[in-house]
Amino acid sequence: MAVIGAGNMGGAMAARLCEQGWPVVVCDIDPLRQQQALAAGAELADSPDTAARALSADGVLIVCVVDAAQSHAVLFGPDGAVAAMRPGQAVMLCPTIAPQDAEALAAALAERGIGCIDAPMSGGPVRARDGSMSLMLAAPQALLARHAELLQALSGRRFVISERAGDGARTKLVNNLLAGINLVGAAEVMALAERLGLDLPTTLDVIEQSSGQSWIGSDRMRRAIAGDFEPRAHVTLLEKDTRLAVQAAQAAGFDGPLGARAAEAFAQAHAAGLADRDDAALLLWLRQRGG
Structure with missing residues (x-):
């Protein structure tokens, strides 16, 4: 091989x-x-x-x-x-x-x-x-x-x-678009929890045992809470993947409410200087964006 x-x-x-x-x-x-x-x-x-x-x-x-x-x-x-x-x-x-x-x-x-x-x-x-x-x-x-x-x-x-050929790629883009949406959502709610004065590890404990749980949210936000932004998957990867997924949706004549917003969030995190950080750094971007 x-x-x-x-x-x-x-x-x-x-x-x-x-x-x-x-x-x-x-x-x-x-x-x-x-x-x-x-x-x-x-x-x-x-x-x-x-x-x-x-x-x-x-x-x-x-x-x-x-x-x-x-x-x-x-x-x-x-x-x-x-x-x-x-x-x-x-x-x-x-x-x-x-x-x-x-x-x-x-x-x-x-x-x-x-x-x-x-x-x-x-x-x-x-x-x-x-x-x-x-x-x-x-x-x-x-x-x-x-x-x-x-x-x-x-x-x-x-x-x-x-x-x-191409159907593997289509399936991966659908999966990664959902991963991107879930990660943006997880980072948003953790930034909100912080603004509300909640303890982030406890909040994530609740989410992981409740209806808001997602694998990527738990994986990335645990690292983010610990201040660990060493890249396992750079921001640029989900930026690319969500962009490709939105393009595929457009080519198919599909206009969903969340995909393009998630893609835009990754692009903005990149523009904010976080391109080479782990995609858990969306929490950093939302902290900055939220003032």
């Missing part, structure tokens, strides 16, 4: 596969990520095409970069992986991207006889590391069956959406 992009999620996936006994080659431009991959037991490649050359005849190249532009670059750009790939191999496309980008990449790979598993993920680095993250899979059944062992090693929660 080869993993292109060994950041929080890709690095956790690579470490998981190494632990499970899979031979893994990792390509990442960050020296720290390279050292982490080496420590986990992976081999290093200095470019995507070098990583692809290490694949077996039916090997899978896992792309775990940030967006569609990076995905296209590592596959089809200079030193891109596809130039070194052979018919019968496959690409597992994990970033959160627009459905039309997933479709276009899958079509370009199909022209070369390379399979594509549209496979966005959810759950965060801890769950990626222990194999309990979710995968939203859109690919031909035969391709999924061929790589069932790999998919099982990576995820205990695999949802087969359809055989149509």
